[in-house]
Amino acid sequence: MHVDVKNTQQFQSVSDIHALIAEDMQAVNALISRSLHSDVVLIGQLSNYIINSGGKRLRPVLVLLAAQAYTYQGSQHVNIAAIIEFIHTATLLHDDVVDASELRRGNDTANAIWGNEASVLVGDFLYSRAFQMMVELSDMRIMEILANATNTIAEGEVMQLMNVNEPDTTEKQYLDVIYCKTAKLFEAGCQLGALVAQQDDQQLFNMAEYGKYLGTAFQLIDDVIDYTQSANETGKNIGDDLAEGKPTLPLIHAMQHGQPEQVKIIREAIEQGGRDRMDEIQQIIESTGSIAYTAELARSEAVKARKAIADLPESIYKSALYALTDIAVERSF
Numbered sequence: 001m002h003v004d005v006k007n008t009q010q011f012q013s014v015s016d017i018h019a020l021i022a023e024d025m026q027a028v029n030a031l032i033s034r035s036l037h038s039d040v041v042l043i044g045q046l047s048n049y050i051i052n053s054g055g056k057r058l059r060p061v062l063v064l065l066a067a068q069a070y071t072y073q074g075s076q077h078v079n080i081a082a083i084i085e086f087i088h089t090a091t092l093l094h095d096d097v098v099d100a101s102e103l104r105r106g107n108d109t110a111n112a113i114w115g116n117e118a119s120v121l122v123g124d125f126l127y128s129r130a131f132q133m134m135v136e137l138s139d140m141r142i143m144e145i146l147a148n149a150t151n152t153i154a155e156g157e158v159m160q161l162m163n164v165n166e167p168d169t170t171e172k173q174y175l176d177v178i179y180c181k182t183a184k185l186f187e188a189g190c191q192l193g194a195l196v197a198q199q200d201d202q203q204l205f206n207m208a209e210y211g212k213y214l215g216t217a218f219q220l221i222d223d224v225i226d227y228t229q230s231a232n233e234t235g236k237n238i239g240d241d242l243a244e245g246k247p248t249l250p251l252i253h254a255m256q257h258g259q260p261e262q263v264k265i266i267r268e269a270i271e272q273g274g275r276d277r278m279d280e281i282q283q284i285i286e287s288t289g290s291i292a293y294t295a296e297l298a299r300s301e302a303v304k305a306r307k308a309i310a311d312l313p314e315s316i317y318k319s320a321l322y323a324l325t326d327i328a329v330e331r332s333f
Contacts, residue, residue, distance in 0.1 A: 011323035031082040066193020069317040076196045086130040093123035149188035156180025165245035167267040186215030213305035220298035223248040245273035253290040
């Protein structure tokens with residue numbers, strides 16, 4: 001596999017990649033802004049707050065990079081990128097309500113400001129607006145991929161809910177949740193970038209695989225960060241997942257490899273939620289090698305992502321896609 005190291009190294013952050021596709025990103029942001037319009041004032045206020053709250057726009061970036069990697073000349077990738085961001089934002093609004101979260105990216109969550117009811121309903125507005133925008137593209141294949149992805153995400157949300165306060169959640173069950181909740185939208189965005197560029201089924205598959213593996217790596221590092229970084233660094237409270245009773249991979253691995261007393265502490269924490277014994281649990285996760293295990297699994301997923309697009313023609317956009325696999329696993333927030 002040949003990688004242009006020089007080109008890869010010029011992308012040290014998502015912001016560097018934004019600069020590469022600045023014109024496309026401006027078009028995406030302009031479309032998002034126009035599409036958020038509603039005569040209902042609260043919809044505009046809440047939508048703008050969550051859309052403009054400091055996210056990396058990573059999913060739209062993937063759509064744009066995938067299309068550009070195949071030298072796409074049209075504008076449909078801009079529409080798809082905006083649709084993907086709307087779907088993602090709707091899931092955030094619903095997630096924060098389900099999790100009773102009060103902090104995201106260092107800001108108050110929408111539900112903390114406007115309440116759960118408004119957040120859920122505006123999330124519904126964003127979902128439905130995304131489907132309106134899909135229809136405007138008049139392409140059944142695009143609609144099929146996005147509709148299936150949205151349905152899979154909803155299944156993932158329910159699967160995660162079933163795992164809450166369930167200490168016997170297996171690694172496979174957890175990875176299934178990651179795929180459905182996070183990786184599926186990465187997968188769909190990359191696949192659609194190839195689709196609008198009129199690539200064959202093999203290229204669509206390769207790009208979808210890249211997105212799936214990248215999305216999995218991204219979420220696994222989120223799991224690591226939840227136990228290793230402070231709120232000042234991440235914009236969320238340390239141990240948020242455990243406080244919500246979510247058995248993420250560091251906890252699952254620690255229970256498989258810890259001493260009986262350590263396993264008992266983690267089981268009780270998952271069953272009850274809360275942060276009462278967070279210091280102890282962090283020590284257990286470290287001593288069992290669970291942080292290292294999760295980070296290494298993320299790195300292996302990043303390697304798979306790179307291999308999936310190995311035969312993509314060399315370009316600055318391919319270099320950016322490669323760089324994203326490094327950024328995903330090396331970031332600290």
